[in-house]
Amino acid sequence: MSNINNERIDETVFVNGDPYVNPTIQILQTIYNLEKYDFDKLINGKSYLNQAADLLYGICAGLFINMVVKFFGSKVDKDIIFDKWEVYAFFLSLALLIIILFFDHFIPSKKKQVIKKIKSHFNI
Amino acid sequence: MMVVEKYPANLKPLNKLVLCSNTFLGDGKVLVIKNYAPIVIGDGIVPSIWITVKVNNEIIPVVTNNKSSNPNVKVDIYEQLREVKIFGDGTLLIHAKMTAEKECVVNELDFRPLGLNIHGDCNVLNLASNKLTNNIFGNNDIHIVLDN
Numbered sequence: 001m002s003n004i005n006n007e008r009i010d011e012t013v014f015v016n017g018d019p020y021v022n023p024t025i026q027i028l029q030t031i032y033n034l035e036k037y038d039f040d041k042l043i044n045g046k047s048y049l050n051q052a053a054d055l056l057y058g059i060c061a062g063l064f065i066n067m068v069v070k071f072f073g074s075k076v077d078k079d080i081i082f083d084k085w086e087v088y089a090f091f092l093s094l095a096l097l098i099i100i101l102f103f104d105h106f107i108p109s110k111k112k113q114v115i116k117k118i119k120s121h122f123n124i
Numbered sequence: 125m126m127v128v129e130k131y132p133a134n135l136k137p138l139n140k141l142v143l144c145s146n147t148f149l150g151d152g153k154v155l156v157i158k159n160y161a162p163i164v165i166g167d168g169i170v171p172s173i174w175i176t177v178k179v180n181n182e183i184i185p186v187v188t189n190n191k192s193s194n195p196n197v198k199v200d201i202y203e204q205l206r207e208v209k210i211f212g213d214g215t216l217l218i219h220a221k222m223t224a225e226k227e228c229v230v231n232e233l234d235f236r237p238l239g240l241n242i243h244g245d246c247n248v249l250n251l252a253s254n255k256l257t258n259n260i261f262g263n264n265d266i267h268i269v270l271d272n
Contacts, residue, residue, distance in 0.1 A: 003256075003257075004259055005255075005258060006259065009261045011264060012265070012266045012267065012269055013267065013268050013269070015254045015256075016254075016271065017252025017254055018241065019240055019270050020239055020241065022239060023237060024213065024215075024236075025212045025213050025237045025238060026196060
């Protein structure tokens with residue numbers, strides 16, 4: 001704690017102390033007014049590429065499980081045949097997914113626009 | 125060099141600000157807490173006021189150039205008297221008045237409702253537990269830094 005009285009000061013003064021007390025007013029960030037149009041775009045505004053990517057996630061996961069199970073299964077049970085194409089299929093779908101995600105990153109969509117608008121509002 | 129975030133870019137600086145008995149000369153930043161300026165006053169027909177607080181490590185503008193962005197904070201402008209009064213939930217937060225060209229005086233200040241331990245009257249400026257009375261701050265980039 002310091003008292004500074006009747007002085008002429010020509011440089012930056014550093015004073016110590018806790019600047020904060022409990023506020024009695026609720027400090028809110030400015031509310032973002034989400035309109036129905038924007039909300040709809042958030043829910044349904046995905047680009048076609050993004051929808052295709054969603055589908056490919058599922059395909060990739062399915063092929064991966066199929067590949068792993070068949071590989072280990074073939075070691076245990078001679079009746080299960082593990083084919084090379086199952087590995088190719090998995091990697092092909094994975095490559096396709098990566099390509100689609102890459103392009104989707106650069107292609108604008110309504111959903112991205114709305115998210116960008118909200119982010120800039122909140123300075124995120 | 126201190127970095128002051130969200131400092132108003134379009135501020136028209138004052139030549140002289142009398143804030144609770146202390147005189148600040150020049151266009152420097154009156155008060156800085158770590159990396160933001162809670163109170164900024166600029167020139168205009170009435171004083172142009174910016175109030176900024178920090179909540180949860182986020183710097184939030186409450187009043188921007190006499191426009192409140194908080195529903196609980198009201199800005200009253202009296203152009204003929206060249207005065208601005210800002211109220212928070214009915215409590216006077218600041219009363220600023222232009223006394224001459226580029227000169228402004230603040231004799232009532234209370235930011236405690238906003239959660240900042242900054243308050244004063246025409247005799248003393250309280251910054252946390254520090255008391256500043258009748259000082260003259262010369263031309264400087266930043267006049268006061270408050271930090272714990």
